[in-house]
Amino acid sequence: MEKNNRRKILNLIIWGWAGVTSIPFLSTVFRFTSPPKREGPITAAVSTTEEVPPNSGKTVSLGNRPVLLITTPEGERRAFLANCTHLGCVVRYREEENDIYCACHHSVFDIEGKNMSGPAPRPLPQLPIEIENDNIVVTVS
């Protein structure tokens, strides 16, 4: 009886410790497979002003993310992160309707990026924009 108990305790300790042993190995695997973190904000000239005339939009990539540049009919320039806030499809500018549209689930945003209709829950995040010598400079965080 006593012998059996002793054996049980030893078995328990061995299995428990085997679990502990696996922690450093599993955490190494986890760290290895975790995707690299994005580094701080990226600022770059992504387009020239000529390429985005009034009442038009253009999608560019910055740091592997899609960015929508638009120029309103009044000539005001804006930049948005182009992933729809619903499920992440890339949105586009519609000249005829003068709005931003996501074809996946028909979400519509106005030219301020505000969600007007469709399932999109939030406005599109607006990005800081600057014009330097006819270049459009956008910062993505």
Add this chain to the structure above:
Amino acid sequence: MIQKYFKNWCGERLPLDTIRNHFKNKFVPRHRHTIWYYLGGLTVFFFVIQLLTGVLLMIYYKPTMEGAHQSVVYIINEVPFGWLIRSIHSWAANLMIATLLLHLMRVFYLQAYRPPRELMWMSGFILLFLILGFGFTGYLLPWDDIAFYATQIGTEVPKSIPLVGPTLVALLRGGEDIGEATITRMYTLHVFVLPIATLLFVGIHLFLSQYYGASKPITTRPKGKDIPFYPNFVLRDLRTWCIALILLIGVAILMPWGLGEEADILRPAPEGVKPEWYFIPMYQTLNILPARILIFDGETILNSVLMIGGFVVFLLPFLDRKAKQRERNKFILTAGTLVILYCIVITVSAYI
């Protein structure tokens, strides 16, 4: 309570009792050579490590001419613990081949291949070639200059095989020369074809080892009671694996596996181009062999000798008639020892 219910549930659906009885009635002979029984298990252990670390490396590796070397550099420099995982993969590969060769020697010297274990010997022989195939295909993947030239030479060797040689080389390289097509071919073999084939043969080999049990040597006298396979011998195996793991991590961390300059097809061959140590006997023999012997090419002769030799080794259980009658076969043991000695001497001579 839950545990018991689960056990019953499984017991009603699976032949658990049969399996349990099998393990209960399996014993490992205890004698002065018992220690050699761990080598097969060790090889399997290293193979499992190769599978795990290989999958991890596959996440970041890019099998293209531009990407291959760069992605390995990225793994080493940027990925957390990438250098460690890659170092373990390289070290375990070499240790696996070492334990595999030692395991082969122990089976040979204890003549464990004698009936009824012919199929184990044959499946083991196929496994040897599959594992060497892993070594050969994996060597090129980092795309550094030494690996590039070693593969250049290695894929040139089969060229002298009559009739099929050139076709074989073209198949291996995916063209006349080594390039991007070679990388993708080697990659496909290394991460898909060879693993599946190896798993199949490891399965057969392990099933047979359970079916026949460990072979008792012909002349050695037993030393005490046989060891029950479960749990005693399994725990001994686990202990051996712990020691192997400590050694493996030790060398992988203290002597991390390096990486050469990126391969450049136009650069002349650098000094010290050598295949991995387990291909040295073949490589060095090729070096010392005269270009022509009588009317034949040196290479053709070496290839023929290797093929005939491989065939003889493959069929060894059938050729060794004495072992069938549980007698030591002096001739075969001497011949095998001479081959092993030759390999050791020539390997050492290649490094000094």
Add this chain to the structure above:
Amino acid sequence: MYAKMIFTIFVGTSLLFSLDTGPNTVVCDLVVMQVQAGQNNIETKIEFPSFEYRINLLLYFVFPVLILLILLILKIRQLDLHLDDDSRTN
């Protein structure tokens, strides 16, 4: 014997956790791959972590395995002793 074993585990564990190392404190900041806005810094030289760091890392992995090893050996001894008992009664 058990007192010794528990002592070993205790010392091992405290050593393990006193080592200021391991995956969570490892400084290995990642650089976003070269795709960023035209910056192409392709590296061709490899660099390993410092020797000191590697020694710490080694201990981090080896300590738990070492303790597991001791436990397994204890278990094997226990089983073997049991085996001898059996052979004596036979």
